[in-house]
Amino acid sequence: MRTKKTISELFSPLLVHEYLTNSALKFPDKTALVFEEKRYTYKDLDYLSDLLAIKLIKQGVKRQDRIIIWGENSHEVVLSIYATLKAGATFIVLNSLIKPPKFNYILKDSEPTIIIADSKLKDSVEIALQHYNKSVLVFYLGDSSEKINSLLSEGLKTDPSPEDFQLLTERKKSILDYDLAALIYTSGSTGEPKGVMSSHFNIVSAAKSIITYLNNTDEDIIIDVLPLSFDYGLYQVIMCFMYGGTIILEKSFLFPVEIIKKIENEKVTGFPIVPTILAMLLKLDKIKEYNLKTLRYISNTGAALPVEHIKKFRDLFPEIKIFSMFGLTECKRIAYLPPEDIDRKPGSVGKAMPNCEVFIVDENGKEVKPNIVGELVVRGSNVMRGYWNSEELTNQVFRKGWMQQERVLFTGDYFYKDEEGYLYFVGRKDDMIKTKGERVSPKELENILCSIEGVSEAAVIGVPDEIFGQAIKAFIVKKLNSQISENDILKYCKENVELFMIPKIIVFIESLPKNPNGKVDKKKLKEI
Numbered sequence: 001m002r003t004k005k006t007i008s009e010l011f012s013p014l015l016v017h018e019y020l021t022n023s024a025l026k027f028p029d030k031t032a033l034v035f036e037e038k039r040y041t042y043k044d045l046d047y048l049s050d051l052l053a054i055k056l057i058k059q060g061v062k063r064q065d066r067i068i069i070w071g072e073n074s075h076e077v078v079l080s081i082y083a084t085l086k087a088g089a090t091f092i093v094l095n096s097l098i099k100p101p102k103f104n105y106i107l108k109d110s111e112p113t114i115i116i117a118d119s120k121l122k123d124s125v126e127i128a129l130q131h132y133n134k135s136v137l138v139f140y141l142g143d144s145s146e147k148i149n150s151l152l153s154e155g156l157k158t159d160p161s162p163e164d165f166q167l168l169t170e171r172k173k174s175i176l177d178y179d180l181a182a183l184i185y186t187s188g189s190t191g192e193p194k195g196v197m198s199s200h201f202n203i204v205s206a207a208k209s210i211i212t213y214l215n216n217t218d219e220d221i222i223i224d225v226l227p228l229s230f231d232y233g234l235y236q237v238i239m240c241f242m243y244g245g246t247i248i249l250e251k252s253f254l255f256p257v258e259i260i261k262k263i264e265n266e267k268v269t270g271f272p273i274v275p276t277i278l279a280m281l282l283k284l285d286k287i288k289e290y291n292l293k294t295l296r297y298i299s300n301t302g303a304a305l306p307v308e309h310i311k312k313f314r315d316l317f318p319e320i321k322i323f324s325m326f327g328l329t330e331c332k333r334i335a336y337l338p339p340e341d342i343d344r345k346p347g348s349v350g351k352a353m354p355n356c357e358v359f360i361v362d363e364n365g366k367e368v369k370p371n372i373v374g375e376l377v378v379r380g381s382n383v384m385r386g387y388w389n390s391e392e393l394t395n396q397v398f399r400k401g402w403m404q405q406e407r408v409l410f411t412g413d414y415f416y417k418d419e420e421g422y423l424y425f426v427g428r429k430d431d432m433i434k435t436k437g438e439r440v441s442p443k444e445l446e447n448i449l450c451s452i453e454g455v456s457e458a459a460v461i462g463v464p465d466e467i468f469g470q471a472i473k474a475f476i477v478k479k480l481n482s483q484i485s486e487n488d489i490l491k492y493c494k495e496n497v498e499l500f501m502i503p504k505i506i507v508f509i510e511s512l513p514k515n516p517n518g519k520v521d522k523k524k525l526k527e528i
Helices: 016-026 042-058 075-086 100-110 119-130 162-174 200-214 231-243 256-265 275-282 307-316 391-397 442-450 486-496
Strands: 031-035 038-041 066-070 090-094 114-118 137-141 180-186 194-199 221-224 246-249 270-273 297-300 321-326 335-337 356-361 374-380 398-400 407-417 423-428 433-435 438-440 455-465 469-478 505-508
Touching: 016 042, 016 075, 016 200, 016 231, 031 042, 031 075, 031 231, 038 042, 042 075, 042 162, 066 075, 066 100, 075 090, 075 137, 075 162, 075 231, 090 100, 100 119, 100 180, 100 194, 114 119, 119 137, 180 200, 180 231, 194 200, 200 231, 221 231, 221 256, 231 246, 231 270, 256 275, 270 275, 275 297, 275 307, 307 321, 356 407, 391 398, 391 407, 433 455, 433 469, 438 442, 442 455, 442 469, 442 486, 486 505
Parallel strands: 031 246, 066 090, 066 114, 090 180, 114 137, 221 246, 221 270, 270 297, 297 321, 469 505
Antiparallel strands: 031 038, 180 194, 321 335, 356 374, 374 407, 398 407, 407 423, 433 438, 455 469
């Protein structure tokens, strides 16, 4: 017998955090999150994030305030994300490995109300705040505790009252799907990180599309080794809570054998990867000996999988589907290659995902014919709201669309389509380097290299690499009488930039080739 539904039940929630609450109602005692030895049910996560949201509100957090969450993957970071959303604020998840210059920039650019940071980063936070002239509350993530009070300690130890929960209910009711849910900082061609603005509507739309083509269900168990600061890693959690699955969160892929064992023991069904992870897997001598029969699919984005790696993996595990995908932070995901096409078109990233439309256009914005290279243009509700605090940069990538008052995203990526409409990535319109699944701004790295004592000039380019997609090649001009060595350069980089930004190749050169305008001619550098 069919039961009548209320008007509110007829329409799916549009807010990111409401999907967690919905799953808690459907599957209260089901394991939602596994992290190290801890297991949280949907009921646990929903309740604990409610408690933390109340505490954030009582600390003065208002709608659309920004909250920085800085730390390595953990259950507490997940709870902080959902508490931030329930409080009507905007979360900014930062990788624990980012260096002080980038953190300082993001701090000043985003102007957060609260910083929630790993206790290991306390010194870095305090140093940064010495040069920040605005008031911000800081709380540190506890090392071990089952109670949410370990997150926000001083002044937040009292249990919430019924009035507190009513306060939270009223705050939740005030949130719109148009409100900003996340700021994700990505490298920019200007040399400074860009804050990509995603509303609840943007995130939910993109997540629904991805869930649709991955055919995710509440029976899926996903292992996530990717940082939550990386949108690819972040969306694994968001999507899982939307369809009611289980997410196994790992700090990293540092110990591949342990991850493979966990896939076997936890009966994992989905494994999102980047090319470096697949390369490491294929190097394991006894990988075929593990029972991976429950693994339904692997997915890849960040850079194209090498064709030879696809073939080798298919030979080892022909029953595991491979979803090759393409995306960028500005619109999360654009295209995917159906697994049944992976053998036929291994070099393609497929076609546009559901509820997303793509075009290849020439320099005049006119759509080109098959096999002609042009710029990729995207339209759809997955496209970001714009760049935080940068109307100029936003206007550079958004242009007039095909309908009145519509704006479409010009990605800066060169593609072509074949006669069947399958997309093939050619390269970046600008100098941006995509390596190890991350985007690197040459200008940002060049500025850092030039700050090294003994370096006169520096230029950075990306070169093809079968594992990383692109590897970073740095050209260094020494100052007169400088004795600086390759080891000196690498040591400085290890201390001042993230690991993925460290050059793989360093070339010392007498002078950098330049064009008539005095700019470094990177086309000539690529010939060296």
